[in-house]
Amino acid sequence: MSRTSSMRRRSVIPASLISIAGLLLVIVTPFFTPANLAAQDSSAVPVSASSNVYAITGAKIYTLAGPVIENGTLVIRDGKIAAVGAGLAAPPDAQVIDAKGLEVYPGLFDPITGMGLGEIDQVLSTQDTAETGDYNPDIVAATAVNPSSVHIAVTRAAGITHVLSVEGVGAIDSRSGGGLLAGQASAINLAGWTMKEMAIDKSVAMALYWPSLSTAEYDEVSSSLKHKPYTEVKEAYDKQVNDLSDWLDRARHYAQAVEQGSPAVYQRDLKLEALIPVVQGKQPVLVFADTARDIRNSVEFCAKQNLKMILAGGAEAWKEKILLKQKNIPVILDPTMRLPDEEDFPYDKPMTQPAELVAAGIPIAFASFNTDFSRRLSQQAGNAVAYGLSRDEALKAITLNAARMFGLADRLGTIEPGKMANVIVTDGDVLELRTQLRYLFIQGKLTSLDNRHLQFYEMYRKRPKPSAQ
């Protein structure tokens, strides 16, 4: 219905939402400004307990750093994991949570969202998801993340303790377009009074939307594909890639000037400054590309430029397994809940691809590529297990793997002493649809599971029966 072939397919599910209306949502124009719409969510802040020491006892603990611990104890102290093991005694100063029959996992990590950057897709005034212009390496997602966004508490209730907010993800103000070098992605915890408390690392990657060489573009007005001549597309593509190379070259020269010269010999340039860790290979580039050709081109480009690449999307990554393995490039996969990307692909390709990539030795992670559907993260992973991925790999793909990709694995991703205590306690398999979340810790704080959806549920459940008229 609504397979788009926009130059950048940033979000898979929003495209399908177009068909809710079956309508053509070309222009988003603001006709109302819901003031403080987001700010009404009183549950967006964590509940601080009096104690900062917790012992979760009697649980089945999936540390993801070793074998599953049956009847295990997890001790959290001062925001960190203090100890984990079977038969550990709870420290005397700990608040004890009896978790007999429950399961403990590292908090889930959705590494591609627009969390806090956009509230309501079609309400333009709520969107801070993207900037105008093609080159915005200096902008930082965390700057615009609204700590009171209703999405934060809703997402948290699905066991997601931290996310990456990435420019260009979610609904996009059509005036901006978002560009090629879209900005710096921020790793944030889904609890905190201010961004200062929420931020894990405000700059973990540079988002790059790879220019697509696709000649076919979905035209929403006619609900059909429009074809552009290859030469025309290639010309525009070459120009964009050349510009991108120029930017990186200038950043290298700038880095040299900064290193060797005094401020007197160069003029400070915030955009080039932001690119220094990128050209030095210290900060990964999160490259959005889907087709085999775009993947090949972007991989080749990043190799030539000595950039540390993470592939985002990778709809046809299965066609480039050898290349991705050879260049050691991890992939954050488009949601498993999507249609096959071409009509003649197997109907289950989106679900089988994760297992296929893992078998080829390529690290993968799942992501929502969205904000509204972040809470479907574990369902994405579960679907991949149904189609051949091992459950252990699926769990890592929603916790540890993305933490590794973004250099956060020293702090997050497993349950090991010394790591940040982002931990969830469930009443069953975290990948299963019916499983309920019982407790959630962010930075060692027992955090509220209340959210706007739950509040409405409880409120309207109590509505008295209306009198007959």
Add this chain to the structure above:
Amino acid sequence: MSRKIIGTLALLSALIPTAALAQSFPEVTVIRDATILTVSHGTIQHGSILIRDGKIAAVGKDVAIPAGATVIDAAGEFVMPGIVDCHSHIAVDGSVNEGGVAVSSMVNIHDVLNPDDIVIYDDLAGGVTVANVLHGSANPIGGQTVVIKLRWGKPASELPFEGALPGIKFALGENPKESNFRPQPPTPIRYPASRMGVEETIRQAFTEAREYKKTWDDYDRRKAAGEANLIAPRRDLKLDPLVEVMEGKRYVHAHCYRQDEILMLIRVANEFGFKVRTFQHVLEGYKIADEIAASGAGGSTFSDWWAYKMEAFDAIPYNAALMAERGVVVSINSDDAEEARHLNQEAAKAIKYGGVSPEEALKMVTLNPAIQLGIDNRVGSIDVGKDADLAIYNHDPLSVYGVAQKVLIDGQVYFDRSHDLTQRAALEREKQALVDKEKKAAEDEKKAEEKSAKEPDQAATKKSAKKKNPDQRKPEPINTEPPQAGALSEGGTR
């Protein structure tokens, strides 16, 4: 990435095997040793289902296997009724909207069914056997709609669900008032542009339809009385379907979000003496579940979609459970070819959000939508006499790990996962052979072209005849004569 390119290859790969599969299936089949989720009367462990002439002939633990029957050994796997998707836009050729007018009741989705739409197969592979194919939501009163069975491989004429009442799409709120995609100047804004105008558009149309119906009723009465020289009233294709609505011959499926607009349509329906059959999306249904239940309308909603537009901001995943709790017949639908592939999983969320029982959850994608579409005497549960529309899963379909293995419609296997898997290598080879053939043809042509460029003068005219068309020619050597017109036209095709 687009799947809109309908190539020969795609059709070859998807169409042929399954179509052949369905046609060759025998008349008596037994599914044995299955965990049968009847939906209507509990779960039967190690049970069998006897299928005769497309209908369920027997269900239970002790079903004798007739001689000559084809046996499907489920080996303990789960069988559930085929999923009924109460809100779909699959199998539609082109746009689902006729948005130029506020009342587009004259158009009919039935007229644009496309049996080659690959998503029919995709959804079938997700256990869906019936879909309510709706017009879009561009108008307060939209186009006519049709219920289909996902008989992949059959022509368009064999898709509609025989005997199912047709429907019509209504739409309330942001879409019909065009809030999110308002035409830009010089295109004028279409009436209505507010929820007030949406109500008036519907009232106006039914006021006209009531007058129209009266004119026809008068005519029919006088004609029946034997009055001579009568002139029949003028046929109005816009009003005919609305008269059918008032006569209860056509179901209203109303796209809606906010509680106020839902109550508005209930009032208008009462005023004109018709019933709304289903409220679609109905994301604020939980706020007025009692009123919806009292009106007799069903609620067909999403599992957990929210925040994609202002009117979806109060959407909560507890909606299905809350409406059901107050007596509304609730279904969970897809509105999307992808979402339809895992409606069984979406149903499971009603257990998580609001605590409905597993059987009630399954009903939300089987029996309840069948009731909403008035086809529950035919489909929606595993009961004797109903159509053998069944889906076999390797695990509990309410688990994320459940994968559909076989899907039957009218007792015939239309999807078989093992068959799909075994066909892949052959299809891949066939596709490669076609690609190679195409490549070789292109190379031969190129070679011929190069050869001709090198040929001495006298051969130029002859060889250039092979060229595809003049625009693609390489520049001719200066001393070579240009090809003659006759030669070119002759060589314009391959």
